Amino acid sequence: MFIELVDALRCPVPHEESWLVAAAARIEHRHIVQGTLGCPVCSAEYPIADGVVDFRRGADHQAASVTGAHAEPALRLAAMLNLTDAQGFAVLLGRWGSWAEKLSAIVETPFILVDPPAGVIGAPGISVLRTDGDIPLASGAARAMAIDEVSVARADSAVRATRTRGRVVAPSTLALPEGVRELARDDVLWVAEREPAPSALITLHVRRGVIS
Ligand SMILES: [Zn+2]
Structure with a gap:
């Protein structure tokens, strides 16, 4: 995930449009390889692994929490x-x-x-x-x-x-x-x-x- 494109991403949860912030654990050539995107509105977190942002929130994708209860x-x-x-x-x-x-x-x-x-x-x-x-x-x-x-x-x-x-x-x-x-x-x-x-x-x- 190219770090400068994070600004263009939005939380997919239906609420007011909001920016996301990247917490990068590993950056290579301005690409986030490992990290997390967080939503300030609903506290959802979306993991970045091997450069791929996972916005999926299905039951089988427990990495992303939209309850807020588990959000960091x-x-x-x-x-x-x-x-x-x-x-x-x-x-x-x-x-x-x-x-x-x-x-x-x-x-x-x-x-x-x-x-x-x-x-x-x-x-x-x-x-x-x-x-x-x-x-x-x-x-x-x-x-x-x-x-x-x-x-x-x-x-x-x-x-x-x-x-x-x-x-x-x-x-x-x-x-x-x-x-x-x-x-x-x-x-x-x-x-x-x-x-x-x-x-x-x-x-x-x-x-x-x-x-x-
Ligand atoms: Zn959100």
Whole structure:
């Protein structure tokens, strides 16, 4: 499976159209030889073996699960964050930091963990920041952002740190912040895309009744 064609694939389960993410165990010449494709909407997983993607979901094909009960949560999170390559870095806020190790095992994207649970430490591909609350990242620096249950202010700051069209994932209890467009939602999470930042507006000051 040519890695650049994964973008064109869609989950065959009847639900809203959704991209799939590849977790590649072996890549040769930009072809995924062994791995898995995961659906962020229904959590189905489709195995890739010997370069062949198996989308079959019949009773005799137990490798693909559409129940969600057996789906790998880390793969689903990787899918929602669209971590399809090693470009840039993804940010995991708060409790999401617990997922970094599992995510690192299935995707090449480096991670920055902001205030992860106590005990979470850095590792190759995993950088850890401890803060007083403000997110110390440049605007648009992150390719993707997983927001914990946090204040609206922190969510806004997290969105600001996410690049245009970067994915933002958050608990469904958090109201959608300004600057993102919702892509999908379930009982637990929503996934959204960072919208282009509006260009600075030039305000025209019309001063009435003033003779100058
Ligand atoms: Zn699906």
